[in-house]
Amino acid sequence: MDRRKVIKIAVGALAAGGAGVATLTNAFKTGVPPTAPAKKIDLDKTETNWTYSPLDPLSASELAYENYKVGSCMYGVSSSIIALLAEKIGEPYKSFPIHMMKYGHGGIGGTGTICGTLNGAAAVIGLLVDNKKVRDALTLDLFQWYENNAFPVFKPKNPVFDFIPPTSVSESVLCHASTTKWGKKTGYRIDSNQRKERCRRLTADVAAHTVEILNAYFENTFVPTQHDNEKVNDCMVCHGSQGKMGNTTGKMNCNTCHEKSLGHKIFGDIHYKMMKKR
Amino acid sequence: MDRRKVIKIAVGALAAGGAGVATLTNAFKTGVPPTAPAKKIDLDKTETNWTYSPLDPLSASELAYENYKVGSCMYGVSSSIIALLAEKIGEPYKSFPIHMMKYGHGGIGGTGTICGTLNGAAAVIGLLVDNKKVRDALTLDLFQWYENNAFPVFKPKNPVFDFIPPTSVSESVLCHASTTKWGKKTGYRIDSNQRKERCRRLTADVAAHTVEILNAYFENTFVPTQHDNEKVNDCMVCHGSQGKMGNTTGKMNCNTCHEKSLGHKIFGDIHYKMMKKR
Numbered sequence: 001m002d003r004r005k006v007i008k009i010a011v012g013a014l015a016a017g018g019a020g021v022a023t024l025t026n027a028f029k030t031g032v033p034p035t036a037p038a039k040k041i042d043l044d045k046t047e048t049n050w051t052y053s054p055l056d057p058l059s060a061s062e063l064a065y066e067n068y069k070v071g072s073c074m075y076g077v078s079s080s081i082i083a084l085l086a087e088k089i090g091e092p093y094k095s096f097p098i099h100m101m102k103y104g105h106g107g108i109g110g111t112g113t114i115c116g117t118l119n120g121a122a123a124v125i126g127l128l129v130d131n132k133k134v135r136d137a138l139t140l141d142l143f144q145w146y147e148n149n150a151f152p153v154f155k156p157k158n159p160v161f162d163f164i165p166p167t168s169v170s171e172s173v174l175c176h177a178s179t180t181k182w183g184k185k186t187g188y189r190i191d192s193n194q195r196k197e198r199c200r201r202l203t204a205d206v207a208a209h210t211v212e213i214l215n216a217y218f219e220n221t222f223v224p225t226q227h228d229n230e231k232v233n234d235c236m237v238c239h240g241s242q243g244k245m246g247n248t249t250g251k252m253n254c255n256t257c258h259e260k261s262l263g264h265k266i267f268g269d270i271h272y273k274m275m276k277k278r
Numbered sequence: 279m280d281r282r283k284v285i286k287i288a289v290g291a292l293a294a295g296g297a298g299v300a301t302l303t304n305a306f307k308t309g310v311p312p313t314a315p316a317k318k319i320d321l322d323k324t325e326t327n328w329t330y331s332p333l334d335p336l337s338a339s340e341l342a343y344e345n346y347k348v349g350s351c352m353y354g355v356s357s358s359i360i361a362l363l364a365e366k367i368g369e370p371y372k373s374f375p376i377h378m379m380k381y382g383h384g385g386i387g388g389t390g391t392i393c394g395t396l397n398g399a400a401a402v403i404g405l406l407v408d409n410k411k412v413r414d415a416l417t418l419d420l421f422q423w424y425e426n427n428a429f430p431v432f433k434p435k436n437p438v439f440d441f442i443p444p445t446s447v448s449e450s451v452l453c454h455a456s457t458t459k460w461g462k463k464t465g466y467r468i469d470s471n472q473r474k475e476r477c478r479r480l481t482a483d484v485a486a487h488t489v490e491i492l493n494a495y496f497e498n499t500f501v502p503t504q505h506d507n508e509k510v511n512d513c514m515v516c517h518g519s520q521g522k523m524g525n526t527t528g529k530m531n532c533n534t535c536h537e538k539s540l541g542h543k544i545f546g547d548i549h550y551k552m553m554k555k556r
Contacts (some may be wrong), residue, residue, distance in 0.1 A: 048330025095370070099330060100412070109417035112528020113451060114391040123401075126381025135380070139387035173391055176528035189524035246467035250390020250454035258534045260312060 049113045052128050053088045054215045057208035060084060064207030065156050068200045074104025074123075075118030078204035081124050081211060107175025117206035118143060124210060129217070136225065138213050140251055142175050144226035145209060147253055152201030154208070165198040172256045231255050328544050330365045332493045335486035338362060342485035346478045351394030352382025352401075354481035359489060386454025393453045395484035396421060402488060407495070415490050415502065420531055421451050422504035423487060425531055427484050430479030432486070443476040450534045475548050509533050 063080035080100045086093035088091070101123065103109060106115035122139045129135040148169035168185040170178035179190060179199070188194040216222040235254045239245045291359035341358035349357070356379045364371035381387060400417045407413040430444035436479065446463040448456035456479065466472040478534060494500040513532045517523045 027437065043337060061517055073342060092373070092375070095373070096375070097370070097405055099408050100401060100405040102408070103400045103417065104411065105410075106527060108397070108422070109414040110527065110529060110531050111418065111451065112379050112526075113422055114386060114397075119386070119392075119397070122381045122386050127378040128376050130380070132380065136387040139381065140389065143387075143389055176526050176530070180526040183525045186292075189519070190527050191519035191524060241467070241469035246469060247461045248390075248454050248458040249384060249388065249468050251388060252390050252454070 001013060025062065027100065037089055043073040050092060050127050051089060052218045054213060054219065055081065055084045055088075055211045057215075060211040061204035061208035062155050062156070065154065065200055065204040069160070070202050071102035072100070072105030072121035073203045073259070075101040075116075076200075077117045077207045077210060078124050079118035080207045081214075112176030113174060115146070115170075115173055115178050117203050118173055119147060121210040125214070138222070140215060141224045142206075142210060142213055143225050143251070144229060147171055147173055148226070152198055152205050153182075154201040154204035156201070156204070159197070160200060161193045161197040163194050163197050165194060165201060171253050173252055176272055203249065229253065285452060294454050313547060328405050329367060330492060330496045331363065332497065333359065333362045333366075333489045335489040335493075337420045338489040339432050339482035339486035340435070340545075343432065343478055343482040346481050347438070349377070349380035350383030351481045352373060352398035353379040353394075354478075355395045355398035355485045355488065356402050360501060390454030391452060393424070393448075393451055393456050395481050396424060396451055397449075398485055403492070406492065412495070416495060418501070419502045420484075420491055421529070422507060424484065425449055425451055426504070430476055430483050432479040432482035434479070434482070437475070438478060439471045439475040441472050441475050443472060449531050450532055476541040498513055507531065 054114075060080045063083060064076040067079045067083075068076040070076075075098070079098045082093050082096050082098055086096070101120055104114075107113040107115065108119070121142055125135055125138050125142075129138065147170060150164055150169050152167065155164075165182075166186045168182040168183050172178055172181070174223040179195060182188075182198055183190055183195060186194070213222065229251065231253055232251055235258075236248075237243055239248045241249060296445050338358045341361060342354040345361075346354040348354075353376070357376045360371050360374050360376055364374070366415045379398055382392075384398040385391040385393060388398070399420055403413055403416050403420075407416065425448060428447050430443055430445065443460075444464045446460040450456055450459070451493075457473060459465075460476055461473060463466055464472070464476075466476075491500065505527065509530055509531055512524075513536075515521055517526045519527060
């Protein structure tokens with residue numbers, strides 16, 4: 001792939017440097033033309049010396065599923081993509097200290113924070129894309145896809161544990177929330193083989209979709225698939241960096257963990273509606 | 279440092295492979311002797327080929343503070359430690375693709391999940407320690423130290439923004455919760471220079487403490503400084519992998535985000551007390 005090629009991305013805000021949740025996600029609304037005209041971005045100045053070559057998503061998912069046993073979720077996703085790149089490109093991928101990625105299992109050392117599959121995918125995106133706005137945009141698209149879709153869907157050729165996991169929509173990118181949601185829906189315990197098989201297949205799903213995103217981005221065909229997260233924006237209108245409160249930051253689904261109090265529902269929402277009318 | 283040396287750690291459960299939150303954290307209770315006898319762990323089989331050499335915590339904090347401007351929090355912590363090791367040891371640290379670590383800013387691409395300082399520190403621990411139980415124990419000790427202490431405390435020689443930030447106890451390892459808590463206490467907005475200076479100095483604090491943990495571990499003097507997290511254990515007795523519900527996992531402070539419902543308070547707690555009496 002010609003690395004000096006000017007990368008075209010049909011996302012105005014990305015190039016224009018739109019700040020904040022609202023600007024970024026609005027620009028990415030599927031089917032909605034960006035408010036700013038599409039711009040060419042010359043990534044030469046910021047691109048890394050870790051080149052990319054299009055990969056097969058299915059190969060990534062199969063390898064991620066297989067590698068899960070070595071170092072769990074974060075390792076599964078990142079090692080599958082790095083190994084495929086090492087196979088195609090050689091160095092520096094061959095020397096990448098992939099053992100490092102084991103740290104992300106169970107939401108980082110079992111603490112239950114960020115889902116390891118996403119931490120691994122975001123790390124790989126960080127390795128390949130050094131332009132902050134582009135990197136963040138690809139990462140956000142992946143995170144919202146994970147939050148809003150039912151998983152796992154991957155069907156292994158040779159199942160480690162012969163069980164077809166029911167699916168659930170996690171509504172969260174956090175490990176403990178995602179696994180608990182699945183467990184509540186299916187009735188399987190957190191320490192069950194069924195739950196482990198669910199996470200193993202989810203690892204495959206995230207690896208495949210990360211490759212799809214990277215392929216599209218490096219082939220100049222990346223179009224965000226996720227809609228504006230209305231729930232997040234509803235909160236961020238007041239609480240985000242551009243809002244009157246300006247007291248928080250983030251792009252996770254707020255309502256999964258935070259319920260509005262009655263007082264907030266009455267007074268906050270009236271205020272919000274008044275603001276919207278302006 | 280003699281890398282073939284048998285690593286002695288006075289933590290029984292660590293070597294004995296105790297599973298679950300309760301076992302692990304009980305064994306680590308400061309001042310409480312571990313229930314299992316102290317065991318020697320030969321890490322030769324699992325140690326990585328990324329050697330360690332004791333570092334100066336103050337140098338790490340100063341460099342992390344300085345590097346924050348290049349790639350924010352995750353980059354600040356990880357690049358400071360890797361750069362100091364590259365200075366002392368050379369390769370493979372010199373070739374480490376440190377630009378990758380920029381992905382963790384603002385809780386990964388601004389999404390507000392895991393605090394980037396901790397993601398960076400955990401990644402470095404993962405790079406240096408390939409024994410899962412040891413790696414997780416060091417990481418948990420760092421995470422709980424972050425959750426339970428008031429930050430920032432670092433005083434830079436040359437402040438980027440001349441402001442001494444008031445401190446706050448985050449009670450959470452998540453970016454959006456940690457920054458919001460600080461903002462609520464101090465009144466500063468999320469997009470203020472004061473908040474950025476707070477995160478810049480917190481980056482320095484985490485880098486220094488990560489080095490302290492690594493120094494102690496590789497000098498065979500590591501003793502966990504954090505107490506059992508009673509709040510987490512209270513929940514995990516029922517909800518954790520060993521509990522009757524067995525529907526979640528994690529070691530984060532639960533109560534920061536989850537409040538018990540009235541029904542849970544009445545019926546759940548009666549049941550919990552009955553279980554405790556057994």
